[in-house]
Amino acid sequence: MHFEYNDKTTTLAKKLSAFMEKHVYPIEQSYTQSFLNSPTPWKTPAIIDELKEEARAQGLWNLFLPEEYLPYGAGLSNLEYAPLCEIMGRVPFSSEIFNCSAPDTGNMEVLAKYGSDTQKATWLEPLLEGRIRSGFAMTEPDVASSDATNIETSIEKKQDSYVINGHKWYTSGAMNEDCKIMIVMGKTDPTAPRHKQQSQILVPMDTPGVTVRRPMAAMGYLDEPVGHAEILFDNVTVPAENIILGEGRGFEIAQGRLGPGRIHHCMRLIGCAQRALDMACQRVNQREAFGKPLAKQQSVRESVAQMHCDVEQARLLTLKAADQMDRHGNKVAKDLIAAIKIVAPAMACKVIDEAIQMHGALGTSQDTPLAGMYAYARTIRLADGPDQVHMMQLGKSLIEKQQEAK
The missing domain is CATH 1.20.140.10 (Butyryl-CoA Dehydrogenase, subunit A, domain 3)
Structure with missing residues (x-):
């Protein structure tokens, strides 16, 4: 067992640490304080977009995606990525600068691993480029969502579309102005075996029937400008090709x-x-x-x-x-x-x-x-x-x- 990082990781860690020292720590306090009484708390500050360009130019971009997803990511293993993720974790908001923040990382992994070619072209590519952000809608207020089989949001097939009805909260990422797409988990067949009832489907934020009711605080923090939304889905209709991988695979x-x-x-x-x-x-x-x-x-x-x-x-x-x-x-x-x-x-x-x-x-x-x-x-x-x-x-x-x- 080796307890030293390999040369690739060591080199990237030095670059990342230098970037944090030069660009991130100096703005940390002003960044977090900028949302106090802000009229646009869900708008990503311009300084983050500027730093994203710089990070991308330095090759500090999409570090989380492993080798099987090349050319999308940096081709790092989980072990190689771990110390880099730790460095970013020293300033929690910094992950976005390197396009490595949740829930976008998980959504990109899902689309890269399970998405169709159309889904990848429409949503994965702009996420990989950092042009948009995304949300993940799984947790519900009315059921114990720690057991994913309890999820009650319905995803009903009607001809060439799916109609979604339900109530979600703590939908991470959905408050941000740049959030354009959500992955929503719900039930397509309540009569199927317990672990085959659920499906995941892509729902654009601007789809009629999607209502963002309010931001949800976590321990008193609203986590601006990303946020965690309470969302109602009222007869939300999306094309059938928005289902990910197929019914019952959620x-x-x-x-x-x-x-x-x-x-x-x-x-x-x-x-x-x-x-x-x-x-x-x-x-x-x-x-x-x-x-x-x-x-x-x-x-x-x-x-x-x-x-x-x-x-x-x-x-x-x-x-x-x-x-x-x-x-x-x-x-x-x-x-x-x-x-x-x-x-x-x-x-x-x-x-x-x-x-x-x-x-x-x-x-x-x-x-x-x-x-x-x-x-x-x-x-x-x-x-x-x-x-x-x-x-x-x-x-x-x-x-x-x-x-x-x-």
């Missing part, structure tokens, strides 16, 4: 999408946690309490040591999961993917919380990114499947493997 697509999506969130959260730890180490050297620097307080040193151990453990587990995905595929690596989805968000919550504690009141304020990072980490304990679902599935799998080994 659950299959969701499983194919969420493996990489989950590990990307974990990678970003490790970046958040590492940055929180770095900030904590700087802070405790700058402040005095009870006659000596915080850095010389035993309890502070113990906390910093534990934070470091927690980040390193989560990072190594995430890299192992990425390596297994590359070597054996997402299905074989599902136990490790579940494990990191349990470990990484909880770790990030704990580490960021400790960093907030060391910053005192400042850590809860708008003058550091820590509060926003904490809200992101806490939200990811629910997004892409809550902790309890992953623990239930992982425990079931481990018990079954032990029984099979007898």
